[in-house]
Amino acid sequence: MKLARVLLEQIRRHLEAGYPNEACGVLLGKDGVVTEIAMADNTRTDSARNRYLIDPLAYLKIERAADQRGLEVLGIYHSHPDVAARPSQFDLDHAWPNLSYLIVSVVKGKAVESNSWLLREDRSQFDQEAVTVLD
Amino acid sequence: MAIKVTIPTALRRFADNQASVEVQGKTISEVLNNLTRQHAQLRQHLYSDDGKLRNFVRVYVNDEDIRAKGDNAPINENDEISIVPSIAGGNLAKVDPVVKDRAKLTNEEIKRYSRHLILPEVGVEGQERLKAAKVLLIGSGGLGSPLALYLTAAGVGNIGMVEFDTVDFSNLQRQILHFTPDVGKHKLQSAEEKLKAINPNLKFTPYNTKLTSDNALDILKDYDVVIDGTDNFPTRYLVNDACVMLKKPNVYGSIFRFEGMASVFAPHLGGPCYRCWYPEPPPPGLVPSCAEGGVLGVICGIIGNIQANEAIKLIIGKGKPLMGRLLRFDAMDMSFREYKIPRDPNCPVCGKNPTVTKLIDYLEFCGIGRGGEAGGTSGDSIVDQKEEGLGPDDISVETLKKMRDAKDDFVLVDVRNPDEFEISVIDGSVKLPLPELPQRFKELPKDKLLAVHCKMGGRSARAVNFLKQQGYSKVKNVAGGINAWAERIDPNVPQY
Numbered sequence: 001m002k003l004a005r006v007l008l009e010q011i012r013r014h015l016e017a018g019y020p021n022e023a024c025g026v027l028l029g030k031d032g033v034v035t036e037i038a039m040a041d042n043t044r045t046d047s048a049r050n051r052y053l054i055d056p057l058a059y060l061k062i063e064r065a066a067d068q069r070g071l072e073v074l075g076i077y078h079s080h081p082d083v084a085a086r087p088s089q090f091d092l093d094h095a096w097p098n099l100s101y102l103i104v105s106v107v108k109g110k111a112v113e114s115n116s117w118l119l120r121e122d123r124s125q126f127d128q129e130a131v132t133v134l135d
Numbered sequence: 136m137a138i139k140v141t142i143p144t145a146l147r148r149f150a151d152n153q154a155s156v157e158v159q160g161k162t163i164s165e166v167l168n169n170l171t172r173q174h175a176q177l178r179q180h181l182y183s184d185d186g187k188l189r190n191f192v193r194v195y196v197n198d199e200d201i202r203a204k205g206d207n208a209p210i211n212e213n214d215e216i217s218i219v220p221s222i223a224g225g226n227l228a229k230v231d232p233v234v235k236d237r238a239k240l241t242n243e244e245i246k247r248y249s250r251h252l253i254l255p256e257v258g259v260e261g262q263e264r265l266k267a268a269k270v271l272l273i274g275s276g277g278l279g280s281p282l283a284l285y286l287t288a289a290g291v292g293n294i295g296m297v298e299f300d301t302v303d304f305s306n307l308q309r310q311i312l313h314f315t316p317d318v319g320k321h322k323l324q325s326a327e328e329k330l331k332a333i334n335p336n337l338k339f340t341p342y343n344t345k346l347t348s349d350n351a352l353d354i355l356k357d358y359d360v361v362i363d364g365t366d367n368f369p370t371r372y373l374v375n376d377a378c379v380m381l382k383k384p385n386v387y388g389s390i391f392r393f394e395g396m397a398s399v400f401a402p403h404l405g406g407p408c409y410r411c412w413y414p415e416p417p418p419p420g421l422v423p424s425c426a427e428g429g430v431l432g433v434i435c436g437i438i439g440n441i442q443a444n445e446a447i448k449l450i451i452g453k454g455k456p457l458m459g460r461l462l463r464f465d466a467m468d469m470s471f472r473e474y475k476i477p478r479d480p481n482c483p484v485c486g487k488n489p490t491v492t493k494l495i496d497y498l499e500f501c502g503i504g505r506g507g508e509a510g511g512t513s514g515d516s517i518v519d520q521k522e523e524g525l526g527p528d529d530i531s532v533e534t535l536k537k538m539r540d541a542k543d544d545f546v547l548v549d550v551r552n553p554d555e556f557e558i559s560v561i562d563g564s565v566k567l568p569l570p571e572l573p574q575r576f577k578e579l580p581k582d583k584l585l586a587v588h589c590k591m592g593g594r595s596a597r598a599v600n601f602l603k604q605q606g607y608s609k610v611k612n613v614a615g616g617i618n619a620w621a622e623r624i625d626p627n628v629p630q631y
Contacts, residue, residue: 022225024222024224026222040222044225047225047404047405049231050225050226050405051223051224051225051405052222052223052224052225053221053222053223054221054222054223055221056193056195056200056219056220056221057195057198057219059219059220059221059222060195060198060217060219063143063144066144067154072144073143073144073145074144076222076224078224078225080225080226083226087224088224088225088226089459089475090223090224090225090226091224091225091226094191094221094222094223094224095224096143096145096146096180096191096220096222097145097146097148097149097180098144098145098146098147098148099144099145101224122179123179123180
């Protein structure tokens with residue numbers, strides 16, 4: 001996955017602002033290059049500190065708008081407050097194929113490492129993918 | 136009729152890279168079936184192995200979620216079906232410390248806990264939480280012993296203990312909190328002496344009672360963590376339900392023969408509860424207690440310390456709790472296996488629409504009659520047979536003695552396992568282990584009175600029920616079994 005540094009910074013600021021809860025959004029672009037992000041609300045009210053959920057209708061709207069503009073949904077980003085930027089079992093159980101899952105670890109309100117992951121086609125596990133930051 | 140189905144970007148690769156496809160069908164389920172027939176790779180991402188739509192797949196007709204109408208609802212020609220990802224995730228690993236307070240350490244305590252303090256994950260902060268922590272142990276037996284010793288040593292400042300029993304010789308093989316000179320002493324007193332010797336600053340709160348539906352909420356309510364070290368189903372369900380209602384983490388452990396299991400139940404922290412795993416207890420007698428089936432003593436230390444480990448992690452809020460996971464240990468294989476326990480959204484206690492909202496009669500729930508059938512099978516800490524009185528099919532060991540002395544014409548049948556015959560026997564008994572009874576019961580005469588006994592009365596009660604079903608009318612259960620005989624009639628017979 002490739003994305004511009006300014007977009008990565010936008011993502012990090014968004015996820016820091018959501019701390020201590022998990023925050024999330026959608027990565028849009030074309031041909032493996034993220035060109036914009038769509039912030040989404042984490043609609044989990046019960047355990048937002050370790051769960052996120054994008055309302056399906058909100059997601060549908062983001063995807064429709066992207067389709068109309070010739071963009072694709074390339075992936076999802078979300079934060080892991082105070083834990084490592086590695087996908088959890090829960091992430092795996094709920095993952096979609098062909099999407100990049102960008103996870104950013106936010107420790108004490110500050111975004112630290114970020115890693116991106118792809119679901120294996122047999123749903124057995126995530127594989128880490130390279131993230132190229134374009135200046 | 137062809138219906139337009141829009142495919143989310145993530146799945147387009149499995150649908151020839153199309154954003155939408157036309158599919159035949161008159162109902163939503165027909166359309167989805169035809170869709171996954173045309174594009175087979177879609178199936179594993181839309182449906183789980185049991186053929187249900189995955190819970191993160193939403194299907195909309197126009198802008199309406201189909202769950203509102205069900206997937207057999209008819210559709211019209213101009214309707215558009217959209218498959219929409221419900222994008223979800225998150226991590227279960229992190230939990231906040233369940234103990235919010237901190238209690239300052241004295242210089243003596245800083246020295247005492249120095250090996251903890253230099254661990255960054257514990258540190259002064261974690262140790263101060265441990266000191267402020269209030270942990271309730273249900274039982275001071277096999278699991279409660281190592282739990283109490285290690286948690287006290289680790290610096291847990293407040294320990295409550297629910298126990299009504301006294302120390303018995305048969306406890307010493309595994310209940311390492313109690314020593315030989317303690318036999319006959321109340322377990323709470325024995326426990327307090329040992330724990331205070333480890334840490335004189337410990338605040339120890341004894342509860343000399345059985346845990347019941349009437350007192351459980353009151354006892355549990357002030358504690359941060361509850362640890363279930365009981366050996367029977369009624370108490371296990373009682374502890375679970377009370378913990379769910381009070382939002383207390385329940386650190387579960389159980390042991391049997393050469394095996395043990397542990398898990399953390401805490402729906403309020405995102406995990407399942409015991410009932411998500413076992414909604415209902417097994418029939419009475421199906422799962423023998425340790426008193427009937429035996430247990431290798433060291434298993435208590437292994438499982439009890441896993442529980443202590445999990446309690447400490449919850450208190451200091453570090454690591455990945457054993458939540459949503461069941462750890463099973465096999466001492467013979469020397470292997471640990473982990474099983475997933477998903478949360479059940481329809482759980483009667485912690486689900487979305489709970490039907491159990493106050494504590495119930497757990498003896499009845501577990502099918503354990505009061506003064507009747509299968510009384511002794513649930514372990515020895517909640518059902519005390521001597522107190523339950525005799526049921527209609529029971530005879531006391533005193534009556535048995537009188538019948539023998541009077542040389543009545545009856546047959547004494549011992550339904551214990553062959554290994555147990557080597558420990559103790561009542562002279563003149565016919566040995567017929569319960570598992571062999573269905574094949575061998577015809578060896579028993581129908582015209583004579585049969586008095587059936589086992590170790591404590593549980594298995595023999597089942598044998599009596601079985602024999603009555605086979606047409607035996609004169610069958611009696613020797614209440615309390617050979618142990619009661621040894622205790623009250625013949626001191627030369629060993630108790631075990």
